[in-house]
Amino acid sequence: MKRSINAFRKTWLSRRNHWLDKRIPAENESRFNLTNTFILPSSFGWAMIAIVVFLFILGTNYQNNIVLGMSYFTSALLILSLFHSYRYFTQHTLVFMPFTPEFDNRDILLRCELKSTQQYTGGEFILSAHKRSVESPLDSEAEATPISLHLPPFKRGLHMSPRIKVECFFGFGLFRCWSYLQPKHKILVYPSAQKSSINLHQINKDDNDVPSQASAKQQSDNLQGIRNFVETDPLHHVSWKHVAKGQGMLTKDFGETSGVSGWLRLNDVMQGNLEESLRIMSYQVQHLSQEQVEFGFxxxxNQILPQSGMGHLQNCLFQLATYGQSHQMDRRKNDE
Incomplete structure (x- = not known):
């Protein structure tokens, strides 16, 4: 029974998302309008409709004008609330911000701004996706309200964003206006880091290469301090300013950075489990970047020539994230 329900639910969600893709295409900035807005009575609204029907039947049977008047008044209130709920909802524009790349063991942060024309002030919006939601009251004085929603961790790769359900209950809470919007921004998820030893190969060939765990050092331009002069120190490192003051021979102590340029290879860490191997590579590229080591990948x-710096690190992590992924983006069709 449970399997049948899950299969039916999965089929219904697939068809619904297919219909939404045609009706509401993905956009990074969406203004609510007649095309992308849905409106129905809330649970309180359905209760009010039941009361109206009950009063109308009661007033008709007993020919009581006061009861009929109450049913007409409540009906007018419902219609007026319907109109104002729609007008309030469609005065807003939702702008999605680009996703910050994350690792596969961390939540994805969805950031957006809700802009208003201020025809109706106040109110509250609810954003939800993947069984997570956030309620955001709107500032009556601000034209744009920032909203953040934490999505659950995604698998490694480059993904389409899920559809975000946006809803509000403005106007006595009798009607619920909602929409399903999808950002065009992609979600980039890196493999998380798994600690391991690092072997750098001096040349990137399958033969005659020399793995090395130690790297040669070279002088950097970072001055760490002053120390006593040693005979092996070069003269151009001597602090002649201190010599002139009669403080003796002192040497400027510069920090050392790794000067070796080597290669990291996936074949060296491949242990049967691809995802585990990619996590090991993720740790290695992050560690070497922190140590400012030039390395190839x-x-x-895919191959990346030896470099260093933040751009090189991001390029390597991107290659790890999208390794083995088809050109078509994976799309998660879980609950919204």
């Missing part, structure tokens, strides 16, 4: 299908 070889995944077999």
């Amino acid at each position: 070889d995944l077999g299908t």
Whole structure:
């Protein structure tokens, strides 16, 4: 029974998302309008409709004008609330911000701004996706309200964003206006880091290469302090300013950075489990970047020449995130 319900639910969600893709295409900035807005009575609204029907039947049977008048008044209130709920909802524009790349063991942060024309002030919006939601009261004096929603962790790769359900109950809470919006921004998820030893290969070939765990050092331009002069120190490092003051021979102590340029290869850490191997590579590229080591990157299908710096790190992590992924983006069709 449970399997049948899950299969039916999965089929219904698939068809609904397919219909939404045609009706409400993905956009990074969406103004609510007649095309992308849905409106129905809330649970309180359905209760009010039941009361109206009951009063109308009661007033008709007993020919009581006061009861009929109450049913007409309540009906007018419902219609007026319907109109104002729609007008309030469609005065807003939702702008999605780009996703910050994350690792596969961390939540994805969805950031957006809700802009208003201020025809109706106040109110509250609810954003939800993947069984997570956030309620955001709107500032009556601000034209734009920032909203953040934490999505559950995604698997490694480049993903389409899920559809975000946006709803409000403005106007006595009798009607619920909602929409399903989807950002065009992609979600980039890196493999998390798994600590391991690091072997750098001096040349990127399958033969005649020399793995090395130690790296040669070279002088950097970072001055760490002053120390006593040693005979092996070069003269151009001597602090002649201190010599002139009669403080003796002192040497400027510069920090050392790794000067070796080597290669990281996926074949060296491949242990049967691809995802585990990619997590090991993720740790290695992050560690070497922190140590400011120049290194090349070889995944077999893709190679990156030895470099260093933040741009090089992001490029390597991107290659790890999208390794083995097809050109078509994976799309998660879980509950919204």
